[in-house]
Amino acid sequence: MSKILMKGNEAVGEAAIRAGCLHFFGYPITPQSEVPEYLARRLPEVGGVFVQAESEVAASNMIYGAAGVGVRVLTTSSSPGISLMAEALSYIAACELPVVLVNMMRAGPGLGGILPAQGDYLQATKGTAHGDFHLIVLAPSSVQEAVNLVMRAFELAENYRNPVMVIGDGMIGQMMEPVEFPEPAVGKPLDPGDWALTGCKDRPRRIVNSLYLDPEACNRHNFKLTAKWQRITEAEQRSESVYLDEPCDILLTSFGMTYRICKTAADELRAEGIKVGLFRPITLAPFPYQACRAAADRAGRILDVEMNMGQMLEDVKLAVQGTKSIDFLGTAGGVVPSPEDVAKKIREVLGSAPAKNASPKPAPQKKRKDKERA
């Protein structure tokens, strides 16, 4: 199959169609508006349904309705829009409906800015909305991986009947990279099984509901959801460890696009003889704690790099359990760290003098002195 050059947001839309998703409900927001724009054009060509909702609140309830009648469905948004979808995501998770959503993160909090950021890590993985539930969260670090993970997201959503979020950032949405579309594992229409509301012909009626006024019944439902999350946690953790065949001086932990920046920095420093290893979770939830710990065990110390103020850092600390020193390099507001910023920080924490020809450009997080110690 030949590669084509595509913008991340458009590749996400095409990946959904290739996975057999013919229903999209969404609302425009920068930096992901190319997804609805692409699908508004493309879905009618393949007999699909595109609806521009009046708000993210409505869009998220439309996907609840569409998933409830048993079709494969997608919505996409960016940070403030995801906050507006949170309520419906709680209902969707409670009702165990398969939906896929994409968050192309932008800077926050509040209206923030339209440039890339990773400030929604905790929202996505820990506290999306009210009640005990989890999203499966997948973090691509390239346009190709975004395609693969969007397609994989539909499989996971349907296997576990759980909402799945693919979390990227403005960079992944906006940049163009060569991609190819693999044969989808899904593609056949979604099996409405014994739960979807398709009309009660020749069967007892079905109810899609998350109201349990009986506390014992609600308690049991929570335990059921938790047992499902346990199964997901055991079976679905994915991560990537790089340059860890031999022990390293320092391990860089990061996710999504930040990993690409860390990789460039690591390659530069490795050429100078500094042993830099890399670890990134592909599933932010369930977080691959054991794999992260195993990577940390190969390293002298750890530098966590994120485009936020230290959110995945909490999971890295949980994984490492105080066995290693952890430093943190963070940016926000749409400021993207450069490989030079990462290299400079590595040298700083390793106590090695910066190379004479190091970039004179000051790191935006230069004034941050609050070293994180696990």
Next chain:
Amino acid sequence: MKKIFSATPLLVDRPTHYCPGCTHGVIHRLVAETIDELGIRERTVGIAPVGCSVLAYEYFNVDMFEASHGRAPAVATGAKRARPELIVFSYQGDGDLASIGMGEIIHAANRGEKITVIFVNNAIYGMTGGQMAPTTMPGQYSTTTPGGRNVKEVGYPVRMAELIASLRTPAFVARAAVHSPKEILRAKEYIRRAFSYQVAGTCFSLVELLSICPTNWGLSARESEKWLEREMMPYYPLGIKKEPETAEAEVKRG
């Protein structure tokens, strides 16, 4: 002896949770009879709201959703667009539809979603214990308007049927009441028409039903019927507000 009246199979045979004197039961019955008479049970999906009728999914003997507060028209949009062969209806109260769900209902109607909305207006929040609704009458007592609804502070009651009828998109919009046998018959006719338009794939349809709430109005059922007729009906005139046939003609006239 000849049987002239019996339970409709479209309602589950169980007691409801509604208060004595409440007219939700009447409206449930009218909707259920309509679905039965049109022979659409096997392809109908209903959507229950948040409010007194939150448990409506327990009573309608069809596939049912429970939606979050106010969002039933968005859920209905998703369901109907995904499976256009389904007959999709939402059942919503005045807090759900006219307050928190104002955005969803207006836009579902304006897109011309081929869904049917049963809108129960009893001028009060029932389930939460009698707070002011957007439909609460001027001067009407509620637990959050202890001095009566002051229109200078909170505005006038919203006439949803007229508001939705003002949209350009063709639709069937009507208001009836369910406090007397005569008006119940008219309500049934409007509900039947509303569902029939959806079956034909014609347009969005909404029937507003003036309803009583003896518990939160602090009146007996009989007094409540009189209060509805005296206080609500002049402000909320009954009748058909919009029909797709005339609406189409209006659009053509420009």
